Amino acid sequence: MSDTPMTAAPPATDAAAADRMPTESRWAGLKRFVRTQPMGAVSALVILVFIVLAFGASMIAPHDPLAQDRTAILQGPSAAHLLGSDDLGRDVLSRIMHGSQISLYVGTMTIMISLLLGATLGIASGYLGGPVDAVLQGFIDAMLSIPPLILALFIASLLGPSVQNVIAALAVLTVPRFARIARGEMLRIKSEDFISAAVVLGASRTRIMLRHGLPNMVPSLIVVASLGFGTVIVAEAALTFLGIGTPPPNPSWGLMLSQGATYFQVAPWMIVFPGLAISATVLAFNLLGDALRDFFDPKLVR
């Protein structure tokens, strides 16, 4: 039979495949992301700065974020305090830098917990179907019908103000989103022939969900995680602003807003700069999420 041309063919396809096929080396993928999604790349850079600030705050920050200076109360931006000082004479810039730690910590923990829970629920719901699916979806629909911030307020006030409780409240809030996406993706993947092939090979349901389901929904989950990160940072700030989030004197962005609100007319820098920090970070996460979604969508022209 005419097998020889087939075995001879691979070298030719090799070259062609390396050119434009989607599974490229990590480095090539990164380069293509920067080229096709410039906004996403800028956003990623902003987020990187945010992460560096969070980790290096104690070394980079010009002042101790908790040190009070009675001689410099409510001072505008100056050489000594680049972004001004607050009502207790603390350096706003240093507090914003340290505040990024809390935002990053709350965001990362919340997203990781809700990703783990939500993806597990969604994958099981989508693959197993039937009563499991009906019960889980009913539960998730009920959760989604409650206004998110009200729900978070309820949980946080029930648990009392602490960073851990904020994380718990926000995780409960974001689980349904991940569950929804994971379920939809699992339903899509389930209909593919390679799932039937795995069943025929005798693979267990757990193996199919973890080895075939999960890896094929990673792009979608990354997008939702990135968009979710922005929401979580805003929600943390909102909860703290309302006094049931991160307790003082921690330099949280939300706390800075709430304290600055009182002095808005005499010291607008107290509220403007932390507000800008929140906006910039959330915008960056949202733009990155959008860019990743476009990047992963095979239907869009590269």
Add this chain to the structure above:
Amino acid sequence: MTQPATATGPAVDQAGGAPLLDVTDLVKHFPIRRRAFGGGGGTVQAVDGVSFSVRRGETVGLVGESGCGKSTIGRLVLGLLRPTAGTVTFDGRDLTGMSRAELAAQRRRLQIIFQDPFSSLDPRMKVGDIIAEGLIVHRIGDRAQRRAAVERLLAQVGLSPRDATRFPHQFSGGQRQRIGIARALATDPDFVVCDEAVSALDVSIQAQIVNLLRELQRDRGLSYLFISHDLNVVRYIADRICVMYLGQLVETAPTEELFANPRHPYTQALLSAIPQMDAEKSMGERVRLTGEVPSPANPPSGCRFHPRCPHAVPESAARRPDLVAVAEGHAVAACPCFM
């Protein structure tokens, strides 16, 4: 001469001992879901009382139009779907009554090759992992042995051992189909369902894959259930052909007998639709069918083909025709319009 449809399997199957696969009175009805108002929907009678068998080393072709239930039969045979009624007996054991665990253990002996070479391979797994999956699942061999097995399989299907570390999208359609074949053969099955296995490929590649399938059958003594709408391909590979129309078998015969002496009007129409290179051969006696295939949710009474049959008589609609043997291994749904 008339035999009830239930007895067809063994009756059609004269030579050579017990069949490897025996399908008896297989029925699959899908409920049509009606939500909210309007109460219960009907059912789609995708497969309605089909019996056939496959012997060791034999290739049985299953042909028919789109939507006639061919693929559903393939999935029922493999346990991907649970039948509404009827049995699938594989090597003397009833697969339909098995628990999930029992079925999983049998799975290494029954495999499938899919139509779509793009949907059938997990895009996030390397080719070597795809092929080795059956071995891992059934705990066959250690890591090194599995790698050796993958390389051997790749060579057998005409690919290079180096391809094990590449991803599916780096291959052409024909090459991907070869990977699918290697995966199906990894657990050393006895029986393989080829569900339109070459239909998505270019004609030149089709020939390569069909030849590969025949070679593998010769070397390993495989049995195939070859599902296809392409009569030319089926004629080339199948020992015996079952013709389906709207969820039922209308005719079954050894390949050459079927082509030489088709009895059922639907088989005749199907065969006359094959394009002929030789104008003399086609002789202008082409049977043209009018109308659409009726919905399997509401199939015609009696002989399901009667609304489109050029020879239909009033009695055709009255009673479902039984399969009767008309020659050695040749059975046909005996509609009053021709028998």
